[in-house]
Amino acid sequence: MFESAQIGHHIDKDTFDAAVPALREALLDAQYELKQQSRLPVIILINGIEGAGKGETVKLLNEWMDPRLIDVLTFDQQTDEELARPPAWRYWRALPPKGRMGVFFGNWYSQMLQGRVHGQFKDAVLDQAIAGAERLEQMLCDEGALIIKFWFHLSKKQMKARLKTLRDDPLHSWRISPLDWQQSQTYDRFVRFGERVLRRTSRDYAPWHVIEGADPHYRSLAVGQILLESMQAALAVDPKAKHKGNVAPLGRSIDDLNLINALDLSQRLDKKDYEQQLVSEQARLAGLLRHKHMRKHALVAVFEGNDAAGKGGAIRRVAAALDPRQYRIVPIAAPTEEERAQPYLWRFWRHVPARGKFTIFDRSWYGRVLVERVEGFCTPADWMRAYGEINDFEEQLSNAGVVVVKFWLAIDQQTQLERFEEREQIPFKRYKITEDDWRNREKWDVYTEAVGDMVDRTSTEIAPWTLVEANDKRWARVKVLRTINEALEAAFAKHKK
Amino acid sequence: MFESAQIGHHIDKDTFDAAVPALREALLDAQYELKQQSRLPVIILINGIEGAGKGETVKLLNEWMDPRLIDVLTFDQQTDEELARPPAWRYWRALPPKGRMGVFFGNWYSQMLQGRVHGQFKDAVLDQAIAGAERLEQMLCDEGALIIKFWFHLSKKQMKARLKTLRDDPLHSWRISPLDWQQSQTYDRFVRFGERVLRRTSRDYAPWHVIEGADPHYRSLAVGQILLESMQAALAVDPKAKHKGNVAPLGRSIDDLNLINALDLSQRLDKKDYEQQLVSEQARLAGLLRHKHMRKHALVAVFEGNDAAGKGGAIRRVAAALDPRQYRIVPIAAPTEEERAQPYLWRFWRHVPARGKFTIFDRSWYGRVLVERVEGFCTPADWMRAYGEINDFEEQLSNAGVVVVKFWLAIDQQTQLERFEEREQIPFKRYKITEDDWRNREKWDVYTEAVGDMVDRTSTEIAPWTLVEANDKRWARVKVLRTINEALEAAFAKHKK
Structure with missing residues (x-):
């Protein structure tokens, strides 16, 4: 599942610089078209290995596109208002409306992966969470949302090198996440359970995109390209032509008996x-x-x-x-x-x-x-x-x-x-x-x-x-x-x- | 200020029973008219002495009227989302939209009174809070809201008797608030600062109504009547005829100099x-x-x-x-x-x-x-x-x-x-x-x-x-x-x- 994202993808600066202007313009166009149509929201999920450039990529997308049409959302500690309600409430209240993009850091996948990696529960519970995520995404897509899921990947060796560089760079050292990640054990478990999650939740309507995160030029261009193509495809769909799939009839009562008619409506109280x-x-x-x-x-x-x-x-x-x-x-x-x-x-x-x-x-x-x-x-x-x-x-x-x-x-x-x-x-x-x-x-x-x-x-x-x-x-x-x-x-x- | 609310108002059961049906019908009518016009919200503030029937009265109003058009809101402990923002944020987020009624228990007045009674601050801070409340209400009214403020009152003797009855009644004993109230000291301070607050915040656009709380028939009928008359008066106003007060001209520049023209727009950076x-x-x-x-x-x-x-x-x-x-x-x-x-x-x-x-x-x-x-x-x-x-x-x-x-x-x-x-x-x-x-x-x-x-x-x-x-x-x-x-x-x- 992650093989293609460990082979050292690389794009040189010249190629990158040459490609960016057209990509930016096309992304902006797609964004304004999205706003204009106001027919669907775009939900971007950001997951993957620590240090694989998640934050940098989102920052760059915000620079390339019009940030006024993007909401970047984090889901760290739950607030007490969130804790008092079902877990999905915090995601529902943050959903972008039609015409806008929402970038979800720390979404439902991070929550289930953290829990499993740190042994808070076993596979059965993870699978329940996976099934819940699938149902949520299926529903969002049926309601017209475009969901794009990115998994930023690094091999273990790449990750170690990257965390070391970040730590040594005073401008970036604040970004390093808990020490935890520098232990290979966490990496192994994260990748193992990550694979289970990706395998089960990559669907035609909301596929995962695994991005090798080591080279900034490669990952930025790859993400930008996927985002653009996904948006263009979604915006080109004729909304009236949707739902053309088979709708199985429910079947009709073949006698006159039904639940409502079977009620004894004469019941009364004095x-x-x-x-x-x-x-x-x-x-x-x-x-x-x-x-x-x-x-x-x-x-x-x-x-x-x-x-x-x-x-x-x-x-x-x-x-x-x-x-x-x-x-x-x-x-x-x-x-x-x-x-x-x-x-x-x-x-x-x-x-x-x-x-x-x-x-x-x-x-x-x-x-x-x-x-x-x-x-x-x-x-x-x-x-x-x-x-x-x-x-x-x-x-x-x-x-x-x-x-x-x-x-x-x-x-x-x-x-x-x-x-x-x-x-x-x-x-x-x-x-x-x-x-x-x-x-x-x-x-x-x-x-x-x-x-x-x-x-x-x-x-x-x-x-x-x-x-x-x-x-x-x-x-x-x-x-x-x-x-x-x-x-x-x-x-x-x-x-x- | 509270004199008229300590003289033993009383309405007998027969008078009450005779008056209620017409009052209810008129209140319902006013409520549906409010909904129909969807031009103004009604904000009802509930304050006063503990044990004076605040809760019971609100409950009764909800029975008399259509509770589907009323939001009863309490403001106890602030949630962490509220604590992270200016104090008024919790009230703004709870404002009823046009066409609906919001009943605010534990509003801005209770907050300032509690603070002053318990010595958390002195009169100067209380007066700041009072001025803030005035500005808020003035603004809400200018924006079309109808604000009705009730102060439920009891003399000290009445209060003591009432708390004792409540305490002895198993069906009501859960309602008694902190022991605190049974000390006369709190009563005296509450009434003293309450008077200061009422004196300064009773305005033509949002007057206080002091209701003697001892007799349930009296207080219910009094509140219902005030509510009805206030709503009827507000609903009868021709919205177009509003703002007929004097608008003082701002004055115009008498030469060509102004802030914008005075800017040096030639400033640049290479x-x-x-x-x-x-x-x-x-x-x-x-x-x-x-x-x-x-x-x-x-x-x-x-x-x-x-x-x-x-x-x-x-x-x-x-x-x-x-x-x-x-x-x-x-x-x-x-x-x-x-x-x-x-x-x-x-x-x-x-x-x-x-x-x-x-x-x-x-x-x-x-x-x-x-x-x-x-x-x-x-x-x-x-x-x-x-x-x-x-x-x-x-x-x-x-x-x-x-x-x-x-x-x-x-x-x-x-x-x-x-x-x-x-x-x-x-x-x-x-x-x-x-x-x-x-x-x-x-x-x-x-x-x-x-x-x-x-x-x-x-x-x-x-x-x-x-x-x-x-x-x-x-x-x-x-x-x-x-x-x-x-x-x-x-x-x-x-x-x-």
């Missing part, structure tokens, strides 16, 4: 039972959120459902149980301009709660497989891959201690009609009903099918869907509260073992 | 001197940014100037001196949707560097007193007040250890013409020239006047403007680098005393 149970579930929730185990968890509740199914009312009953300082309600409507310049899940990642906190999503990332699918706002390939991306997202939340509960509030068509009509008559409820609601109603069956597929594909042990019979609002509200409480208790129970 | 000085200033900058004192500072450089004056080139020479991981270049163009939903300075506050970091603004907050003034994008009242707001902003940066350097790159009309023509001919420079540039050129004199006013009103000891003679690019680049270096050295020198 007023007295409701008031009793509501108060007791609210008190239980308040207690759980104050429990000491909550400090190790966060809570995310997702509310989806038919229009007029009572999401707002259910959310208010949940909120009423709590000190408003503990929760935050995020209503999901059309994405903002900054959100549209990012991958689909970005606008949900930005609201991931810190440990100890509770975020309620009033509509959610499931919009992609519901309204966007049904209304054709995205391609079938987009919403089909969303199932997997969403499962990944929720798994990351869950791994970080976030308890995820998801509700589909279901009502029947007759109940919806009655509520729509009521809304049109009560003054302060009128804001709640729009033309869209009536239009959506006509697509009842298509929505029902989408809901069925959503539940089948994203109801998982770590983040199960709860279908809530919501013809009776009382029943629905109590069921929502009880479900949240049970999920929290189950999560807390694990601490006792 | 190639040899340039190369020598450039390299040496770049090395000096690189050294300074690695200096241990840099850990206590941050650096902000603002680049403004005539079109084609060479801002981009100067920025690149500064960047070329540095490791790209240390700096970030923020190009300022039209604000995004999320930025437009916030006060003017918000989009600059979000890029304030953490300690140890360097942010370069390619155009800046001075847009308001330059292009926005000249093109009429804001009212005279808006850009006139901007001078003061900007000085406040920069003073806050400076107080937090941020070194602020500001450059105006000046060229003459002939030089600009030559550069425009050159840009139109060189392929990879064409992106740099637009119709706007030619149009701006016709307003040369108006821009010159705006620049003069800007420098006169915002060049301060803590953040001086440097006028850079930029007909000769070499001269300009070296002067920029040298100025930054001198500013950093001056800041570092203070540590040696």
